[in-house]
């Protein structure tokens with residue numbers, strides 16, 4: 001008889017235990033087991049902090065699945081979709097093709113994903129702490145910071161490199177803070193320009209206690225020990241944003257530092273989000289025996305599943321300990337089904353908790369006993385040592401650990417060229433992104449938000465706004481191409497997200513790709529200070545002119561983003577000029593629509609079958625348009641508005657009350673400003689011509 005096929009998605013604590021147990025209970029002739037995991041190894045998450053802190057090697061915190069699971073077909077492919085109706089999975093075969101595979105039973109054990117994006121700027125500036133890559137990158141980055149600090153001539157900058165902010169004080173936050181602190185402080189003796197007193201490690205936590213999961217006495221022990229080791233713990237403190245400078249707190253205080261680690265925020269994997277089955281806060285709801293509700297041959301276990309524990313009738317916590325037990329008990333239930341026996345509900349009484357706090361110290365609660373200090377740390381390492389798959393690996397790891405106790409931590413790093421990187425950056429309103437006179441390091445593309453270009457001249461006390469850039473615009477090209485310092489300052493007007501290309505990478509792309517080179521050359525010509533020298537008349541005529549006299553009223557009436565596309569067409573038809581402002585639910589500017597946009601949308605609708613077009617026009621406007629339009633405020637000058645329109649090039653812009661109050665108050669049109677200049681020239685021509693000539 002053909003063996004039944006069990007497909008497991010995931011290769012973490014839950015999946016590995018499931019595969020191991022099933023293989024022990026059923027022979028390969030009875031059951032084929034295929035395990036799909038994105039990586040070819042299992043990660044021991046509790047040891048990730050040690051990898052980041054350079055106290056263990058990477059191989060101590062990971063184990064190759066093939067060696068752990070003899071008799072199981074291990075596949076290093078990412079599953080893209082699960083189709084419970086046809087009992088098939090779809091996966092990327094590594095060559096860009098999607099393959100399908102039928103299963104008799106599927107076990108979903110793909111854990112959780114980190115979601116640092118819940119705090120603005122964390123995606124761009126913080127290290128997440130979930131996968132092996134995060135730990136390796138963090139370790140490299142920390143050692144880099146030590147080298148930068150050694151080289152820094154400015155004391156403030158040195159302190160910034162030596163300041164580390166860890167957001168969250170659950171298990172992973174505490175473990176990573178302890179390890180980072182230990183690595184940095186124990187390494188200061190190898191550097192000449194700074195000492196332990198210059199190091200600042202801060203843990204920020206929104207609750208009134210760290211490690212809420214462990215007993216109060218152990219929690220208190222951990223807090224005191226960590227503070228004694230030099231870690232600054234900020235409780236009842238919420239991080240609200242991250243930037244290149246550090247972490248902004250809810251009270252407005254800025255915690256500066258060159259390293260941010262965000263240990264909070266998780267989400268479910270995209271394949272689970274796309275799966276149409278009952279869920280609870282994103283996790284898959286299961287029956288007591290761990291089958292997905294409403295399914296007979298699909299199971300869910302581990303962090304991605306919402307499983308009620310029969311011991312206390314509460315949902316299982318998302319820990320490795322529970323994931324392992326669920327894996328084992330679900331496999332036994334599957335065997336019971338094959339043997340026509342009754343299935344058992346998930347039932348597990350937690351054995352205890354172990355958490356390392358750095359400096360060879362830990363807190364542990366095992367079988368009702370509480371241990372803290374070095375003994376707990378020894379226990380903690382011993383437990384994970386015996387979870388490793390083979391004796392050869394255990395001996396190797398044990399030797400590594402013994403080495404770490406006796407000798408200093410490894411401070412070597414791979415020197416990756418920062419100028420070759422493509423990175424993201426987040427800035428809060430008012431933050432300076434580049435400064436006039438600074439050397440150029442990045443070419444920046446605006447993904448979200450608006451910036452203003454400021455320029456100070458010898459006569460100006462304060463730099464003045466000369467133009468505004470929005471989504472899709474770029475800056476930094478002139479200084480990079482001309483190999484000279486920035487001639488303008490760029491400041492964020494709203495919250496801004498940038499894609500930044502390092503100077504080395506930029507030179508390679510701009511040098512080799514003709515079309516980009518042309519676009520950049522034109523932009524440099526338009527924006528360079530020479531522009532104003534070559535067009536001094538414009539500057540003379542518009543200098544100091546406020547925007548208000550150029551304002552056109554909002555006509556036709558603004559439309560809301562939830563209106564239908566048909567409503568928008570109707571409104572534009574009525575209007576001879578054909579420009580429309582789109583508002584959000586709070587009457588703030590959300591978008592703009594003109595005849596050109598309308599044409600673009602028509603082009604999209606034209607490909608829809610004729611009988612469906614009417615329905616498409618009834619869809620909401622927000623489905624067709626991108627929000628966040630470029631706009632100017634009543635506080636901006638006519639010169640800045642004109643330069644902004646010339647830069648894109650566009651012929652009109654919506655005007656809002658102010659940066660903090662984005663309610664639209666009218667339009668500004670390029671023609672009106674040009675008419676004004678012509679009028680001025682014709683009335684006082686000789687004087688202006690003389691001024692321009694000077």
Ligand SMILES: Cc1cc2nc3c(=O)[nH]c(=O)nc-3n(C[C@H](O)[C@H](O)[C@H](O)COP(=O)(O)OP(=O)(O)OC[C@H]3O[C@@H](n4cnc5c(N)ncnc54)[C@H](O)[C@@H]3O)c2cc1C
Nearest residue numbers: 010012013014038045079110111172302303318319320321
């Ligand atoms: C830093 C840190 C420290 C921790 N410390 C502890 C601790 O001390 N004690 C404790 O009990 N718990 C701890 N945990 C929690 C514990 O690690 C998790 O609860 C546990 O890993 C969950 O196991 P899992 O099998 O459900 O998922 P995971 O172990 O996360 O494994 C999921 C696997 O699925 C794979 N995958 C996901 N999507 C796909 C796809 N589409 N196709 C193929 N493969 C896919 C992933 O690559 C991953 O290998 C810690 C977690 C972290 C992040």
